[in-house]
Amino acid sequence: MARPARVEALNGRLDPLDESKLGEVVVNGIRTRTYIDGPEGAPILVLLHGGDFGHDTALDCFSFVLPLFAARYRVIAFDRLGQGYTDNPPDDSGFTIDGLMEHTHAVLDALCPGPVHLVGHSRGGFVATRVAVERPERVSSLTIVDSNTTAPEDPTFPSGQFYRDLEARMPPGPPSLASVRIEPDAQAYDPTSVTAAFLDRMLAIAQLPIRQEGARRLETADGAIWRPSLNVRREETLRVFDEHGLAVPTLVLWSRDDPSAPLRLGYALYERIAAKTADARLHVLNRSGHYPFRDRPTSFVAAVASFVESVA
Numbered sequence: 001m002a003r004p005a006r007v008e009a010l011n012g013r014l015d016p017l018d019e020s021k022l023g024e025v026v027v028n029g030i031r032t033r034t035y036i037d038g039p040e041g042a043p044i045l046v047l048l049h050g051g052d053f054g055h056d057t058a059l060d061c062f063s064f065v066l067p068l069f070a071a072r073y074r075v076i077a078f079d080r081l082g083q084g085y086t087d088n089p090p091d092d093s094g095f096t097i098d099g100l101m102e103h104t105h106a107v108l109d110a111l112c113p114g115p116v117h118l119v120g121h122s123r124g125g126f127v128a129t130r131v132a133v134e135r136p137e138r139v140s141s142l143t144i145v146d147s148n149t150t151a152p153e154d155p156t157f158p159s160g161q162f163y164r165d166l167e168a169r170m171p172p173g174p175p176s177l178a179s180v181r182i183e184p185d186a187q188a189y190d191p192t193s194v195t196a197a198f199l200d201r202m203l204a205i206a207q208l209p210i211r212q213e214g215a216r217r218l219e220t221a222d223g224a225i226w227r228p229s230l231n232v233r234r235e236e237t238l239r240v241f242d243e244h245g246l247a248v249p250t251l252v253l254w255s256r257d258d259p260s261a262p263l264r265l266g267y268a269l270y271e272r273i274a275a276k277t278a279d280a281r282l283h284v285l286n287r288s289g290h291y292p293f294r295d296r297p298t299s300f301v302a303a304v305a306s307f308v309e310s311v312a
Contacts, residue, residue, distance in 0.1 A: 015197035017063040025078075027106035033085035034111065035059050035077045038070035043140070043312055044112050045073040045304075048104070050122025050147075051083055053095055053226070054215030056180055056206040058084025061121075063198065064297040072305065073117070078107055080124065084205055088214040095221035096229035101130055108138060117308045121145040122261070122290070130233065133240050136247040141311045143251045143304055144269065146258050146290055149230070151265040152238060152272055162260040175206035187290035189257045194294075238272065245276030249311040252281070253303055255288035255295070281307065 021037045038045075047066075051057030059077040069075040079086035081094070081103040089099055104127055108116065117140050120128025125147025132139045144150055153159060166186060170179055180202040184194045205211055218226065240246070250273055254266030263284065274280035283303045288295040 015063050015195040016067060017060060017197075017201065018067065021066075025107065025110050027103065027110050029090065030081065030087045030103060030106075031085075032081075032087070032103070032107055033059070033079040034107075035062075035066060036075070036111070037066060038072070038074040040074060042072065042074045043308065044114075044116040045069055045075045045308065046108065046112065046116045046118050047075065047077040048118065048120040048124030048128050049077070049080065049083070050124045051080075052123060053082035053088070053218045053221075054211055054213075055083055056175070056202045056211065058201075058205055060084070060198065060201045060205070061291060062293055064193075065293045065301050068297060068301045069304075073308075076111055076116075078111075080104070080127070082214045082218075083211075085208070085210075088210055088217065092217060092221045092225060095218060095226045097126075097130070097226075097233045098229060100127055101134065104131060105135065105138075112138075115140040117141045117143070119143040119145065119304060120147065121293070122147055123149050126150045126234070126237070129237060129246075132246055132248050132250070133237060139248045141249045141251070141308055142246065143253055143307060145253045145292065146255055146261045146266070147269070148261040148265055149234065150237070151261070151269040154262075154265055154268065157262055157265070175203060177203055180206050184291070184294075187258075187260060189255070189287055189289040189295045193291065198294075241272045241276065243276070245278070246273060246280075249279035249307075250277055250281070251283060251304070251307045253283045253285070253292070253300075255290065255292045256284055256286045257288055258290045260290050279311065283307070 021035050023034045025032050047062050049061050058079045062077055081100050082088045118128040125144040126149040129150050132142045181199050188194050252270040256263050270282040285292045285296050293300045
C-alpha cells in the first residue's frame with residue numbers, strides 16, 4: 001500500500017471528502033447520512049463521531065482518514081442521531097442515550113451483515129462502548145478514542161467545563177465561520193488540521209434548519225431528559241468494567257495533548273477496563289489534540305490497523 005499523505009503535507013489546502021461515497025439509509029423513520037467506501041468483503045470498520053444533539057460535529061471530521069482506512073477495510077461512518085444531516089428524534093423522549101443506542105443498533109443492522117470493528121471518538125466512544133456492552137456479538141474489536149464520557153469522573157477536571165467555557169466565547173447571532181471554528185481551533189494541536197474545506201462543511205451543517213431545531217430542543221431536554229439518561233448509563237458502564245470487564249478486545253487510544261479530555265482520563269479509563277478485560281490495550285499519540293485523526297492521521301490509522309489486524 002502506498003504511504004498516505006501526512007496532514008502536515010496538506011498544509012490546510014486539501015481536505016478530501018469523496019461525496020460519491022455519501023448516501024442515506026432510513027431506520028425507524030430516521031433519515032441517516034452515511035459514508036461507505038472500501039472493498040466489499042473486507043473487514044468492516046465503523047467510525048462513530050462525537051458531539052451532542054444539534055452540534056455541527058458529523059462524519060466529516062473523519063475526512064482525512066476515511067480514504068486511508070478504505071485502502072484496507074470496508075469503512076462505514078454515519079451522522080449520529082440529531083447530528084450532521086441525520087434527522088432529530090421525532091419527539092423529546094428520544095433525546096436520551098437509549099434513543100441514541102436504538103438508532104445506532106438500527107444503522108449497524110441495516111448496513112453491516114456481521115461483526116464489525118468499532119472506533120468511537122469522544123461521545124461516540126461511549127456509544128461504541130455501549131454497543132460492546134449491549135450486543136458484544138456485533139463487535140469484533142472496540143477502539144475508544146479520547147472519550148471523556150466513557151472515562152471515570154475526575155474532580156480536578158469537571159465534566160463538560162471545557163465546552164461550557166467555549167460556549168461563553170461564542171459570538172452572538174447566527175452560525176458563522178468565526179463561530180464554527182472556535183471548537184476545532186481550541187482542540188487542535190496542529191492548526192493546519194482545521195482546513196477551510198472542513199470549516200465550510202461545518203458551517204453548512206450548522207446552518208441546517210434541522211440542526212438549529214435540534215439545538216433548541218436540546219436546551220429544553222438537556223437537564224430533564226438527556227443528562228439524567230446519560231449519567232445512569234455512565235454509572236452502569238463503569239460497573240460493567242468493574243464487575244465483568246468487556247467481552248471484546250479493547251484499545252484505549254488517547255492523545256497526549258488533548259485539552260478537553262486530558263491524558264490522565266485515558267490512563268484512568270484503561271486501568272478501569274483492563275482490570276477485568278482479557279484483551280485491553282493503551283496507545284498514546286504524542287503531539288495530538290482531541291481529534292487525533294486530524295492532527296496525526298497516518299499515525300492514527302496505523303495504530304487502529306495494528307490493533308484490528310492483531311485480533312482479526
